[in-house]
Amino acid sequence: MNLNVVRGIKNLIKNRSSDLEFLYLDWFGGEPLLAFDVVRDLMKYSISLSEKYNFTVSSEMTTNGSLLTENKHKELNKLKVTRFQVSFDGDSLMHDTLRVIKHGSGSFDIIYNNLLNFHETSIDNKIIVRLHLNRNNLESVESFLERLHKDVGNDNRFNILVEQLQRLGGKNDSKIPVINGEKEIRSSYQRIIEKSKSLGFITLSPLNDKNYVCYASMFSSYVIRSRGEIEKCTVALYDDRNTIGFLSTDGKVQLDKKKLEYWVRGQFSRNPEQLACPLYSR
Ligand code: SF4
16 A cells, blocks of 8 residues: 555544544455555554543454464454455365465465464454355355364354456456356355354354445445545446546545445445445446
């Protein structure tokens, strides 16, 4: 993240501090742990302001998990980053065909061993294990759940989130084996949710929550990209509708109100589909 943007975020929080009750920071990439100095800097600054102005700070990180060592867990916990979303694409063989590291080898062992090391500690963090379903991996995901249950099943710091693999606009999109068809998608989710619950995991899924409201629908939630663009949705990263403004170094935000209206229209219509996903609803 550009240092001017870091300055802009600090000034934005400072400008809002006197009337803020709750500040929630969600770290999202790329890979946030590759910019650990930025995370540390902004969290320390936010915590110091929260103590001065008496508001609550809480934070979560979506990470590929490969750099999430015990030391990082400890430091992040002190910095109030206490929830981590770590995704898997199935058991080791399947995961490693989809999730390779720089030199082409698989990433499963690195990520999984970091989870096992965390399990051995008593650090008060939460791990949301996010399972990406695709049209070839349901058996593999079930076998992964059995492995996870055997290794950490009694540890309630681990929860499961079931999601489907999606095409989000990269150059390899056409190669991604997404599940096609509403019926097929529902039955795949159902199968994995049932398996996960039968093993005793707390299991979350957008399919289970009829009242879900996406953060993109909320007036109080904004994405700040590494170059200062302000967006609403964390999926439509290359969609011009999503760039609704810009953050300046002094912490001022310039928003395009017309563009903002599109994302928060569910607040006025009360249409549950628009609230749940303003991007894909009509
Ligand atoms: S608007 Fe839709 S696609 Fe974007 S983050 Fe929300 S639920 Fe996901």
